[in-house]
Amino acid sequence: MSGVSLVGVSKSYGSVKALDHVSIDVCPGELLALLGPSGCGKTTLLRCVAGLERPDKGNVEIGQRDMTLVPTRDRPIGMVFQSYALFPNLTVRKNISFPLEVRRRPRKEIDERVDELLDLVRLSEQAERYPKQISGGQAQRCALGRALAANPEVLLLDEPLSALDALVRGRLRDEIRRIQQRVGITAIYVTHDQSEAMAIADRVAVMNHGRVEQIARPDEIYDMPATQFAATFVGSRNAVELDVRNGRVAIPGAFDIPAPEGTGSRAIAFFRPEDVRVSGPATSNGREAVGMPARVELKVFLGSTTRLHLVGQNGAGPISLYSDLPSHSAREIDEGALVHVEIDPALVQAFPL
Amino acid sequence: MAVDAATSRPPATELLGARRAGEATLSRVAKSLFFGAALFYLCVPMVAVLIYSFSTRWTANVLPDGYTLEWWQQTLSNPRIQSAFSTSVMLATLTAIIDIAVVVPAAYWSRVRNPHIRPVVELAAAIPFALPYIVIAFGLMQFSGIAAPQYQGTFALLVAGHAAIAFPFVYWAVDGAMAAAGIERLSETAEACGASPFQIVRRIVIPNISPGLVTGGLLSFAASFGEFAMAQIIGRSLDTVPLWSAEMIRSYSDTAGSYNRLAVVTLLTFLLLFALSAVVVYWNRGQTVRLLPGAGAARTGDGR
Incomplete structure (x- = not known):
């Protein structure tokens, strides 16, 4: 099994820096997701690994071999595109066998390998159909089979699920993961959908403006985003701008934490809606309510959870925030009710503004 | 419905x-x-020609005085007409083949490998529409007189001239078919599959643009088959169908039946091109083919 190393890769289009000194090591057998908004350079990075773009600076290595100047067709890669890009003039079977046929493998070997792949991507029954005659999900499974046909060392996936509808997307995502693990291939997966990246990847690289902001396991990124951008991009979060007083960032009553290094007079605090503890309107159990008083502006039922839009009053001015509660505990909280809000300081992250 | x-x-x-x-x-x-x-x-003109080709004499009355197969027999057995026909078919076929062989790699290259040359290619593909053929023909004759006088008046030079004026028909048809097939994307995919440029063109590009190839080939064939001005100037010593027809018209010898023979040749030309068109329609059934320059030109506006 081979890993992929990108060493100081830079690429500019005119004055636009698509990639700015990116260095990433993808471990053998790992699935790394490149996550970021459109224009962040994630697709350019993938195309550099594929050889479809040539970096201005830096090196691309696959399995310790320098591939920077090797043309695409000689790289040990398989690629899946957002638009499927199946060859319309070839059947599913012929699409999958294409990488083997251009390499002039013996007929018998091709037939055996294609049967195996058709079975792997569950398209044996559609083998003789043309791309026009199969569904989007089937087309993308076919593209996956084709990408794996020549036993590449690295699988490159460029937003493979973006063209599919939600239901198929979830199923195919799990299927791509299953196949990647079963084949045991190193994979790089480009997506702008953070939940997709979280669900499928061993590690996630969050990218912005041609740079990698953070590489970590999905749970680490979710719990402890390293930068302000990672915090805003991954998961839905409350973001509250606050004044720094005596070296501390606080919403009085809700939380109080030390200000991060390098903070001026203002800081931005992030915390997740599910970490906002809400105590009920009436202190029916006789206990004194703790936390910041807040009014429920809006209550949105989302199925298993209910989202409360809260406006806190702490003297300095109203503070808007969201709280996600399990729907059964939100049942007795009505719109307009007065509640108390608390956040575990360990779950709040502040960045300088 | x-x-x-x-x-x-x-x-x-x-x-x-x-x-x-x-x-x-x-x-x-x-x-x-x-x-x-x-x-x-x-249809009326074609029907009139058809009747004329079978009539003994057709002057004063609504219908001919009598009918005969003589003109058809004479025409089909006339060695000069036969040779004019075979020269024209050969000329048009070679023109179509050369144009396809030149245009497909060029269009592929300008789309996939080097989009910067697209404006140049498109300009070149518009020139034959903008300049009268007679101007191009004189230019070609002047140029060949300086550069290669031994080729003046030869079949080879006429083929070269026809290939030059007919190539835009192939280019626009092929370019439109490439746009419709999304050839850039398919080409990249094939490359990632390990295919060489030659394998990409042969196995992916050509099969996916075949409607455009057939259409462009027919259009260039027809343009060459019916072309008169250039053949008149460059290929004076040759006998093509349009040159022969012009001579028949000029001869003023209706009594000799030359107009009737002309009617036969006109019908034969029509039938040949009609049969080829039928082949194109059959090939393209169920597929959209963008023939007009607009489709390609509109895309370059935002592409570059």
């Missing part, structure tokens, strides 16, 4: 349905009339 919908309506809306059906019938009649008129307009 509207009529079918009307007949299946429930009784409550029958009246409305009947009125709709009435309107549908009316518009259908109008359509048929219009279509019939257009067909009549297109």
Whole structure:
């Protein structure tokens, strides 16, 4: 099994820096997701690994071999595109066998390998159909089979699920993961959908403006985003701008934490809606309510959870925030009710503004 | 379709349905009339030529004085006409083949490998439409007189000239077919599959643009087959169908039956091109082919 190393890769289009000194090591057998908004350079990075773009600076290595100047067709890669890009003039079977046929493998070997792949991507029954005659999900499974046909060392996936509808997307995502693990291939997966990246990847690289902001396991990124951008991009979060007083960032009553290094007079605090503890309107159990008083502006039922839009009053001015509660505990909280809000300081992250 | 919908309506809306059906019938009649008129307009000249080719004498009356197969027999057995036909077919076929062989790699290259040269290629593909053929022909003759005088008046030079004026037909058809097939994307995919440029063109590009190839090939064939001005200037010593036809028209010898033979040759030309068109329609059934320059030109506007 081979890993992929990108060493100081830079690429500019005119004055636009698509990639700015990116260095990433993808471990053998790992699935790394490149996550970021459109224009962040994630697709350019993938195309550099594929050889479809040539970096201005830096090196691309696959399995310790320098591939920077090797043309695409000689790289040990398989690629899946957002638009499927199946060859319309070839059947599913012929699409999958294409990488083997251009390499002039013996007929018998091709037939055996294609049967195996058709079975792997569950398209044996559609083998003789043309791309026009199969569904989007089937087309993308076919593209996956084709990408794996020549036993590449690295699988490159460029937003493979973006063209599919939600239901198929979830199923195919799990299927791509299953196949990647079963084949045991190193994979790089480009997506702008953070939940997709979280669900499928061993590690996630969050990218912005041609740079990698953070590489970590999905749970680490979710719990402890390293930068302000990672915090805003991954998961839905409350973001509250606050004044720094005596070296501390606080919403009085809700939380109080030390200000991060390098903070001026203002800081931005992030915390997740599910970490906002809400105590009920009436202190029916006789206990004194703790936390910041807040009014429920809006209550949105989302199925298993209910989202409360809260406006806190702490003297300095109203503070808007969201709280996600399990729907059964939100049942007795009505719109307009007065509640108390608390956040575990360990779950709040502040960045300088 | 509207009529079918009307007949299946429930009784409550029958009246409305009947009125709709009435309107549908009316518009259908109008359509048929219009279509019939257009067909009549297109067919009358061909029918007249057909009758003329079978008539003994056709001057003062609505219909010919008598009918004969003589002109067809004479024409088909005339060695000069046979040779003019085979020269024209050879000329047009070579023109189409050369144009396809030159244009497909060039169009592929300008789309996939080097989009920067697209404006140049498109300009080149517009020049033969902008300049009269006679101007191009004189230019070519002047140029060949300086550069390669031994080729003046030869078949080879005429083929080269026809290839030059007919290539835009192939280019626009092929370029449109490439745009429709999304050839850039397919080409990248094939490259990632390990295919060489030659394998990409042969196994992916050509099969996916075949409607455009057939259309472009036919258009360049037809353009070359019917071309007169350039053949007149460059290929004076040759005998092509248009050159022979022009000579027949100029001869003023109706008594010798030259107009009747001309009618036969006109019909033969028509039948040849009609048969080729039928092949194109058959090939392209169910597929959209963008023939007009607009499709390609509009895309370059945002592409570059």
